[in-house]
Amino acid sequence: MKGRVVLVGAGPGDPGLITVKGLQLLSSCDVVVYDRLVSEDLLKFARKDAELIYAGKNLGESYNQSLINEILLQKAREGKFVVRLKGGDPYVFGRGEEECSFLTERGIDCEVVPGVTSAIAAPAYAGIPVTSRWFSSGFCVLTGSKADGSSIDPDYIPRKGTLVIMMGISKIDEVKKAILGIRDPREPVAIIEKGTTPSQRVVECTLERLDYCVKENNVSSPAVIIVGEVVKLRNKLWNYHNVLG
Incomplete structure (x- = not known):
């Protein structure tokens, strides 16, 4: 069974700025891969049995984009519904285009839900x-x-x-x-x-x-x-x- 990935913009910090669609997807997914700047209050809306994976990095840290790409790919190939929760908007300096193109090139369905930048x-x-x-x-x-x-x-x-x-x-x-x-x-x-x-x-x-x-x-x-x-x-x-x- 093939899974899918949705890149969800979490907004800039205030958890109330996530979109209704983004919150609905967050509440129904199997896996949440989230960034450093995502409000932890949003993680409370994930299912209790959802897998939470931190994929953030501070300036100078080695947690790189290629590793994040591989995590998303692996979870999708396991048949999971993955929400990639990104601070702000995925396509405003959020590397969302890199992640989405990586996944679609490998046959994984990828959707983007815009966020408040x-x-x-x-x-x-x-x-x-x-x-x-x-x-x-x-x-x-x-x-x-x-x-x-x-x-x-x-x-x-x-x-x-x-x-x-x-x-x-x-x-x-x-x-x-x-x-x-x-x-x-x-x-x-x-x-x-x-x-x-x-x-x-x-x-x-x-x-x-x-x-x-x-x-x-x-x-x-x-x-x-x-x-x-x-x-x-x-x-x-x-x-x-x-x-x-």
Whole structure:
């Protein structure tokens, strides 16, 4: 009997941000293979007899993608219904395309259930809309740490609008240098650490002080960096008690 795999986006941290479909699948599967940034509260919705497999990794750890691929393949070949529970959205810097293509090439059915990405949710929980008719008619999401070990690609940095940088804290010096070559050094910046969780912390500065701000405040991953005039709206829109309880 051939099993199947569904890649489910768990959202950015707040367990309430998973989709209804994602929660239904999580509650009915045989195996859950979950990431480090997935809220443990979500695992309570899995069947009591479901197998839970941790497949997360911290920066620099050796738990690699090929091993995760093999785990998914093995469980599916055992005839199991597998939910691959991934933080945020599987296709927004989540390596979901790598896992799905690996499985389909080997004859395993693979479905994707989108999730709420931290690129939008973390700013929203901090009172920062990524678009605004007042300040920004568009936004761009970039990674600060590419697969080859390099940092942000300057060719993708827009001259206007909101810029969202994910996975950029470990390479903050390179990130700042790349953006400064294109954007105004006086632009407002918000750094959102552990967004949408009770531990959320927001640090504001200007682009020219981005690296100092990260280091002085000991900002750690996961964190999202927002560059643009929309950061100014935080004083009007942010309400900690309404959003985070």
